[in-house]
Amino acid sequence: MSQEPRLVQGNEACAEGAIYAGMRFYAGYPITPSTEIAEILAKRLPQVGGKFIQMEDEIASMAAVIGASLTGAKSMTATSGPGFSLKQENIGYASMAEIPCVIVNVQRLGPSTGVATAPAQGDVMQARWGTHGDHPAIVVSPSSVRETFDLTVRAFNLAEKFRVPVIILMDEVVGHMREKVTLPEPGDLPIFNRVKPDCDRESYYPYRAQENEAPPMALFGEGYRFHVTGLFHDESGFATEKPDIVARQLRRLHHKISYNLDQVISYESQQTENAELVVIAYGGTYRAVARAVKLARAAGLKVGTFRPQTIWPFPEEAVSSLAQAGKKLLVVEMNYGQLLLEVQRVAGGRCGVYSCLQADGELTKPETILNKIREVY
Amino acid sequence: MLPEIEQYFRLEKLPHMWCPGCGNGIILHCLVKAIDKLCLDQDQTSIVSGIGCAARASGYLDFDTLHTTHGRALAFATGVKLAKPELNVFVLTGDGDCTAIGGNHFIHAARRNINLTTIVFNNNIYGMTGGQYSPMTPNASRATTSPYGNLERPFNLAELAIAAGATFVGRASTYHTKLLTDLIIEGYRNKGFSLIEVITHCPTSFGRQNKMGSPADMLKWQRDHGVTALRYDNLTPEERVGKFVVGVLHKDEAPEYTAEYQKLVEKFLGR
Numbered sequence A: 001m002s003q004e005p006r007l008v009q010g011n012e013a014c015a016e017g018a019i020y021a022g023m024r025f026y027a028g029y030p031i032t033p034s035t036e037i038a039e040i041l042a043k044r045l046p047q048v049g050g051k052f053i054q055m056e057d058e059i060a061s062m063a064a065v066i067g068a069s070l071t072g073a074k075s076m077t078a079t080s081g082p083g084f085s086l087k088q089e090n091i092g093y094a095s096m097a098e099i100p101c102v103i104v105n106v107q108r109l110g111p112s113t114g115v116a117t118a119p120a121q122g123d124v125m126q127a128r129w130g131t132h133g134d135h136p137a138i139v140v141s142p143s144s145v146r147e148t149f150d151l152t153v154r155a156f157n158l159a160e161k162f163r164v165p166v167i168i169l170m171d172e173v174v175g176h177m178r179e180k181v182t183l184p185e186p187g188d189l190p191i192f193n194r195v196k197p198d199c200d201r202e203s204y205y206p207y208r209a210q211e212n213e214a215p216p217m218a219l220f221g222e223g224y225r226f227h228v229t230g231l232f233h234d235e236s237g238f239a240t241e242k243p244d245i246v247a248r249q250l251r252r253l254h255h256k257i258s259y260n261l262d263q264v265i266s267y268e269s270q271q272t273e274n275a276e277l278v279v280i281a282y283g284g285t286y287r288a289v290a291r292a293v294k295l296a297r298a299a300g301l302k303v304g305t306f307r308p309q310t311i312w313p314f315p316e317e318a319v320s321s322l323a324q325a326g327k328k329l330l331v332v333e334m335n336y337g338q339l340l341l342e343v344q345r346v347a348g349g350r351c352g353v354y355s356c357l358q359a360d361g362e363l364t365k366p367e368t369i370l371n372k373i374r375e376v377y
Numbered sequence B: 001m002l003p004e005i006e007q008y009f010r011l012e013k014l015p016h017m018w019c020p021g022c023g024n025g026i027i028l029h030c031l032v033k034a035i036d037k038l039c040l041d042q043d044q045t046s047i048v049s050g051i052g053c054a055a056r057a058s059g060y061l062d063f064d065t066l067h068t069t070h071g072r073a074l075a076f077a078t079g080v081k082l083a084k085p086e087l088n089v090f091v092l093t094g095d096g097d098c099t100a101i102g103g104n105h106f107i108h109a110a111r112r113n114i115n116l117t118t119i120v121f122n123n124n125i126y127g128m129t130g131g132q133y134s135p136m137t138p139n140a141s142r143a144t145t146s147p148y149g150n151l152e153r154p155f156n157l158a159e160l161a162i163a164a165g166a167t168f169v170g171r172a173s174t175y176h177t178k179l180l181t182d183l184i185i186e187g188y189r190n191k192g193f194s195l196i197e198v199i200t201h202c203p204t205s206f207g208r209q210n211k212m213g214s215p216a217d218m219l220k221w222q223r224d225h226g227v228t229a230l231r232y233d234n235l236t237p238e239e240r241v242g243k244f245v246v247g248v249l250h251k252d253e254a255p256e257y258t259a260e261y262q263k264l265v266e267k268f269l270g271r
Helices: A010-021 A035-047 A058-070 A081-097 A124-129 A145-162 A172-176 A243-258 A285-298 A316-324 A339-347 A366-376 B024-038 B054-060 B073-083 B095-101 B103-112 B157-164 B177-189 B203-207 B215-225 B229-233 B257-268
Strands: A006-009 A023-028 A051-054 A074-079 A101-107 A138-140 A165-171 A178-181 A227-229 A267-270 A277-280 A303-308 A310-312 A328-333 A353-357 B045-049 B064-067 B088-094 B117-122 B168-173 B194-199 B226-228 B244-251
Touching: A006 A010, A006 A145, A010 A023, A010 A035, A010 A074, A010 A101, A010 A145, A010 A165, A010 A172, A010 A178, A023 A035, A023 A058, A023 B073, A035 A051, A035 B257, A051 B073, A051 B257, A058 A074, A058 A081, A058 A101, A058 B064, A058 B073, A058 B103, A074 A081, A074 A145, A081 A101, A081 A124, A081 A165, A101 A145, A101 A172, A124 A138, A124 A165, A124 A310, A138 A145, A145 A165, A145 A178, A165 A172, A227 B054, A277 A285, A277 A366, A285 A303, A285 A328, A285 A366, A303 A316, A316 A328, A316 A339, A328 A339, A328 A366, A339 A353, A353 A366, B024 B054, B024 B088, B024 B117, B024 B177, B045 B054, B045 B073, B054 B064, B054 B088, B064 B073, B073 B088, B073 B095, B073 B103, B073 B257, B088 B095, B095 B103, B095 B117, B095 B157, B103 B157, B117 B177, B157 B168, B157 B194, B157 B244, B168 B177, B177 B194, B177 B244, B203 B215, B215 B226, B226 B229, B229 B244
Parallel strands: A023 A051, A023 A074, A074 A101, A101 A165, A138 A165, A227 B064, A277 A303, A277 A328, A328 A353, B045 B064, B045 B088, B088 B117, B117 B194, B168 B194, B226 B244
Antiparallel strands: A006 A178, A138 A310, A267 A303, B168 B244
16 A cells, blocks of 8 residues: 655655665755755654764764764765865765764855855855765765655665765755655565675674675674775774785775676666767756756757666766767756766767766756757757 | 773783873773763773874773774764663763864764763873974973964863753762762763863973973872862962862753653653
8 A cells, every 4th residue: 555645845855764774873964955855754763662862063974974874874964065064074084994874955046155055056066076086986876856765765775785875966946845645564665685694603704895895884883893994995904004904994995886887877768879978967857857858859959868776876877878979069057067077077079979068056058958959969 | 000990991902002191091090980880881891092092992891892093082972872872872082082073973962962971181282293282281381283372372171061051960080080080970970962072191292392291290299280179179379389189070950862862762662
């Protein structure tokens, strides 16, 4: 028996999706336009036996999320641009120490305090390279309320499977939008829980794994008495500076994602086969693109859409084949050209790459996009 | 090493990397003695540390150990403790770690009265980075970043903790080892946030710059300058200069955060 359709906000779908995925620990610091996620979870988590805490700052929130995850709780925090910047050091820690967790960034217009309630997509590169060092990143970006729910569940599954911090890169449009949706019943969506060691304490190496996988994860309080650090470490978890071990660890951090791209990457494309021009967009911007493309098709223009749900790793193969087929690519985003760089890189000069960029706190209008389509078609 | 405390160390990680004469080993000894006297389940005990000399202690101890980012030990520990309140959580942090970059986490952990036993290794200096002044470096003391004497005034960490709401505050030094062990035991038994400040000697980075002599001389300095509250009260203002009070400085009762949250959860779960 499915649930009744109801009017749900994007931020609410994120909170409910997290609970559906089994999230039972949230630590955060209030910041617009992400606050509803915290407010809803403050109410909901104790109802399902989970814990909510409003920490003293963004850095502490990210730290608490990592600490909680080590005890076995699926953990999450939510923030917006300035707060996301503050979390970066500990996001790097989660990446290094392989602690599963989910970080939601409902983007706002920046730089700096910017415009608190204005939609923007300026954190694409921050989500990829915000923390120091060379690390992999998994970043998903939903375009609708229902998809926010589904991608939040997926973010937890990826975090738990690969033992990584996963970033949900939303924007104000999706976060604050309300849509009539039917949320899934328990069992409708797959839930992945982290793999735990099946050996005894003496034979447990907390970071022993094949090159393309995450190691099984023991939890604090289970008797394994293991060590966790943000320093480069060997299989035993203890710090090392030996170049071969350092190199192997960093390689594995990358390979556990790059060797499993088929499990990580997801995207949606429409009417690309017979298209002369493919419009690439993600998040809230895609909604205006969908309208513009519909108008373009009605006017006889052969236009399709490509929408990455995982921004990082970028769906390189799929975009590459569009470039190979010689289709013109038009990137629409609410910034001065961030994912555009990636599309240009992948296209490698094999096709025309154009852009429709806007960063003024307004959602790009379908007419603006349609005009651009006509211009470059 | 005494046989009765061997079980608490990862012996294969020793010898430690601290400088000859460092006081940190003394604090670790007192910590594991306290844990032994408390008969804590080693598998149910976590040690969380930040960054710096003191923070490296977690690697030597045979528990679930978490070596975190600079200043954030208490924030990580808050996540561990709130998510799994049945764990015993000790936080080991240095004066630079805890009072500068981690200052905000410190006052808020105290305010929440979350059940963490926090031991601050106060050696008055940033040791691992090579002797820069910390918020606990005494005024006029030398550090590599205060070559003309420290112009800043130090925190009184214990008073800060009390003002912020900590329900147990004690101070000892690496000279006062029996007292330190007792304070850790009492701090652990307190249902709430406990601070144990330990004045420890850093002969390499602090002592050398301030001409405090050998490690033994620095221990003697602690002996001569650390006084009990009762004795301190009887000293004249002149005699008090340079002295620090050791012992239990504050005890109070207040609702403990994780227990309060658990009550809320249980209300919803209908227990």
